[in-house]
Amino acid sequence: MSSPVLTAGLEIHRQLDTRHKLFCGCPTDFAESEPQEKFLRRLRPTQSELGQIDQAALFEFHRGRSVLYEADNQTSCLVEMDEEPPSELNKEAVDVCLTASLLMEAKPVDEIHVMRKLVIDGSNTTGFQRTAVVALGGQLKVNGKIIPITQISLEEDAARKASQSQDTVGYRIDRLGVPLIEVTTSPVLHSPEEVETVAYAIGSVLRATRKVKRGLGSIRQDLNISIPGGALIEIKGVQELEVLGKAVAIEIVRQQTLLSIRNELKGRGLEPYQIERDYVDLSSLFTTSKAKVIKQSLDKGGVVLGVRLPKFKGLLGKELSPGLRLGTEMSNRASFWGGVGGIFHSDELPAYGISGEEVAAVGGRLRLSPDDAFVIVADSYAKAKDALDAVADRATEALNGVPDETRTAMPDGTTRYMRPRPGAARMYPETDVPPTPVAEEYIAVLNAHLPETAEKLIGRLMEGYTLNAKLARQLMDSDYLSLFERIVAPGKLQTAFVATFLTETYKSLEREGVAVRTVPDTKVEAMFRLVERGLIAKEALVDLLKWQVSHFNEDPGAGVQSLGLRMLTEKELEPVVDHAIEKNKRLLGEKGQGAFPSIMGAVMSEVRGRADSKLVTEIVKRRLARVSSP
Numbered sequence: 001m002s003s004p005v006l007t008a009g010l011e012i013h014r015q016l017d018t019r020h021k022l023f024c025g026c027p028t029d030f031a032e033s034e035p036q037e038k039f040l041r042r043l044r045p046t047q048s049e050l051g052q053i054d055q056a057a058l059f060e061f062h063r064g065r066s067v068l069y070e071a072d073n074q075t076s077c078l079v080e081m082d083e084e085p086p087s088e089l090n091k092e093a094v095d096v097c098l099t100a101s102l103l104m105e106a107k108p109v110d111e112i113h114v115m116r117k118l119v120i121d122g123s124n125t126t127g128f129q130r131t132a133v134v135a136l137g138g139q140l141k142v143n144g145k146i147i148p149i150t151q152i153s154l155e156e157d158a159a160r161k162a163s164q165s166q167d168t169v170g171y172r173i174d175r176l177g178v179p180l181i182e183v184t185t186s187p188v189l190h191s192p193e194e195v196e197t198v199a200y201a202i203g204s205v206l207r208a209t210r211k212v213k214r215g216l217g218s219i220r221q222d223l224n225i226s227i228p229g230g231a232l233i234e235i236k237g238v239q240e241l242e243v244l245g246k247a248v249a250i251e252i253v254r255q256q257t258l259l260s261i262r263n264e265l266k267g268r269g270l271e272p273y274q275i276e277r278d279y280v281d282l283s284s285l286f287t288t289s290k291a292k293v294i295k296q297s298l299d300k301g302g303v304v305l306g307v308r309l310p311k312f313k314g315l316l317g318k319e320l321s322p323g324l325r326l327g328t329e330m331s332n333r334a335s336f337w338g339g340v341g342g343i344f345h346s347d348e349l350p351a352y353g354i355s356g357e358e359v360a361a362v363g364g365r366l367r368l369s370p371d372d373a374f375v376i377v378a379d380s381y382a383k384a385k386d387a388l389d390a391v392a393d394r395a396t397e398a399l400n401g402v403p404d405e406t407r408t409a410m411p412d413g414t415t416r417y418m419r420p421r422p423g424a425a426r427m428y429p430e431t432d433v434p435p436t437p438v439a440e441e442y443i444a445v446l447n448a449h450l451p452e453t454a455e456k457l458i459g460r461l462m463e464g465y466t467l468n469a470k471l472a473r474q475l476m477d478s479d480y481l482s483l484f485e486r487i488v489a490p491g492k493l494q495t496a497f498v499a500t501f502l503t504e505t506y507k508s509l510e511r512e513g514v515a516v517r518t519v520p521d522t523k524v525e526a527m528f529r530l531v532e533r534g535l536i537a538k539e540a541l542v543d544l545l546k547w548q549v550s551h552f553n554e555d556p557g558a559g560v561q562s563l564g565l566r567m568l569t570e571k572e573l574e575p576v577v578d579h580a581i582e583k584n585k586r587l588l589g590e591k592g593q594g595a596f597p598s599i600m601g602a603v604m605s606e607v608r609g610r611a612d613s614k615l616v617t618e619i620v621k622r623r624l625a626r627v628s629s630p
């Protein structure tokens with residue numbers, strides 16, 4: 001058996017739609033409002049915590065940033081501000097989490113213990129995130145394959161980043177404490193499509209609880225990905241399901257390209273010790289430079305520092321993923337450490353105001369060989385040196401192929417360096433929150449009331465309403481499932497038509513900018529009743545709905561009047577049909593009954609939206625029979 005090109009695992013976080021936050025009585029549903037209060041904190045983990053801090057966390061700490069928190073009293077209280085201890089675990093959130101666990105056949109723990117996970121980027125006022133394992137060892141069957149679910153946890157969401165400057169990070173704490181469910185799969189996924197399908201399946205199970213939030217920001221998906229010969233890469237924060245497969249595909253190519261760069265460097269005979277760490281002050285070559293960043297930096301008393309990267313020529317400019325080159329990786333890494341003003345590599349020069357003569361002069365000063373490259377940084381000496389250290393580190397790692405990293409997902413599916421991959425020792429017990437026992441009787445009750453799974457629901461929609469699988473799924477994913485069930489309840493309307501209208505038609509109208517969501521369910525239902533009673537044609541519904549959006553307080557009946565959508569009666573249709581026959585007399589003479597489609601077309605183009613096509617067909621047939629019979 002050939003080894004798979006990819007091994008991936010998923011970690012899916014989804015906000016729960018509970019009434020209260022996880023450890024206080026604040027609401028989880030809120031509109032963005034003006035902050036009433038601001039408070040500044042310094043990141044300062046205690047020594048005992050520092051003892052357990054891994055490298056990744058320590059680096060964040062060493063950036064020495066202050067954190068500015070913004071709060072308002074509708075969305076947060078003293079718990080989020082870390083001025084009051086947390087309350088007990090939110091029972092409703094535990095219910096939802098256990099219910100989802102049971103749907104995934106996971107075994108609930110006997111006692112839920114809240115732990116502290118060290119997070120010192122400032123996104124938690126406490127310096128840690130509270131998290132609790134709720135169930136273990138579940139599984140999901142997806143396309144006939146068993147996907148092990150290793151762990152299901154309950155966590156508190158972090159604060160939202162609102163601003164960032166050199167020494168201060170700003171966070172809004174309204175989101176802090178909203179319950180999140182975290183579902184982790186084994187690393188058993190082997191293609192971008194499979195990753196996406198499994199994420200979808202997990203999403204469906206979570207939705208089946210009817211207690212998860214929707215919309216952008218409510219879902220965050222993390223990935224761990226490796227390819228043979230590569231490294232384990234963590235990708236954090238993919239927000240949209242549709243981007244997940246793309247992110248995986250892009251990451252495969254990125255790792256493959258890094259491996260080919262490694263092979264190329266080895267082929268060129270590069271050894272790790274050849275990567276230098278004595279940097280050369282090149283400031284004198286740029287005294288009359290037209291490059292803005294360099295000029296600004298020199299004016300402020302900074303330097304231009306450079307390093308030769310032996311045998312890297314052409315490799316820094318090599319694209320790893322769309323818009324991301326090895327050179328970009330190096331400068332991202334450098335900014336992580338130092339936040340430098342200007343950083344440039346030889347594969348992208350001359351450009352940015354740096355001239356060909358300056359490039360040549362740098363090459364001469366750094367004594368480049370033909371297959372060497374260089375990186376230059378313009379900033380204060382200390383920052384430039386830190387940045388070049390990061391560049392040299394990253395260059396050394398290029399010789400190993402793919403460095404272990406945690407990367408941030410971008411909306412387009414590409415990723416950026418986030419930080420080194422954190423170690424495992426980041427948890428310790430939260431002593432402020434007592435353990436929550438999970439009694440067998442409690443599980444029995446939850447088990448007896450498990451919600452309809454997505455699979456069952458789709459099956460029920462397909463069978464009960466003769467919908468195809470696609471429509472059934474769309475309906476389940478929409479917000480209109482119960483409205484649909486009410487509308488078709490009397491049994492006279494075509495179910496597929498109603499389902500299509502509430503999903504596809506709604507979507508395309510929304511894309512046109514029609515605020516269909518503002519129309520209350522009762523009015524929508526009333527419109528369908530008009531169709532049901534034969535008072536308007538179903539083709540007229542779109543116009544009527546659009547009218548309703550701008551006539552919020554009026555009834556659909558008024559719209560029918562004002563738009564002239566009332567259906568024509570048989571009596572009113574007959575003259576229209578006769579007129580069309582009259583106009584097509586010659587065709588009728590030539591083709592006889594064969595003229596039917598043309599006549600039908602002529603009538604419909606005149607009465608579309610105001611007549612039932614079945615009735616029109618009847619009348620046309622009847623009138624034609626009369627004309628053609630001698």
Ligand SMILES: [Zn+2]
Pocket residue numbers: 021024025026075076077078079080177
């Ligand atoms: Zn609160």
